[in-house]
Amino acid sequence: MLKLSKYVLYDILRNRVLIAYTAFLLVVSFALFQMEENSSKAVLSLLNIVLIVIPLVSMVFSTIHWYNSYEFIELMLTQPVSRKKVLLSEFAGIGSSLVTAYLVGVGIPVIIYHFDSTGIALLLVGSLLTLAFTAIAFFASIKSRDKARGIGVALLLWFYFALIFDGLLLLVLFAFSDYPLEKFMVTFSSFNPIDLGRIYLMLQMDVSALMGYTGATFKEFFGSGIGLLYTLAIMLAWIVVPLLFALRSFNKKDL
Secondary structure, three states, X not given: OHHHXXXXXXXXXXXXXXXXXXXHHHHHHHHHHHHOOOHHHHHHHHHHHHHHHXXXXXXXXXXXXXXXXXXXXXXXXXXXXXXXXXHHHHHHHHHHHHHHHHHHHOHHHHHHHOOOXXXXXXXXXXXXXXXXXXXXXXXXXXXXXXXXXXXXXXXXHHHHHHHHHHHHHHHHHHHOOOOOOHHXXXXXXXXXXXXXXXXXXXXXXXXXXXXXXXXXXXXXXXXXXXXXXXXXXXXXXXXXXXXXHHHHXXXXXXX
């Protein structure tokens, strides 16, 4: 499994798209820190980019790579290697390469300009989002044999998590504004890793004015320490659960 993961990782690290992705993050990160005198504001601006770009790239790149590697995966399955090892090796290779690209592109500027608990939290959030949406992409790709359909599903899922979910959240708030929704909002926000990532960093920064309704509810209901642990645990679940579903589907799939 380790050898297979290393092969996938080395193959992806030479990918031009991944190199361009790393360069894009590096240029944008340095530009934001140079433009903002207050590095904390630069981190917040960078967070907004991370919450949109990271899930999109992770979903699309993982989906395309899965379909492009289909013949290689079939070849591996003709060897005495279990499906579980093949899938986990692919996930480890793709996930680690995307996380490496993120840590290089965003991590270097953060270490130079804002290396504190907030900067570390930003790197942690981006890494967890990368792995979470890679796992989601694996599940969506395995469920669909057609490449065009799989990429379409990946884009729709990103569109839902990045945009539609917040619209639904606001709709619920306006429709039931006369009712106590604190506990419901905490539960509802757990169904979106992007919102969880935003809340985690806001709780870490302790900037209640910028947290919005959901983040303020997390802080009030859980308290800062418990809220951080809760959001971190749920984000980890967003990695494990889709990966388990992907593994289950892959074991049953007729290749």
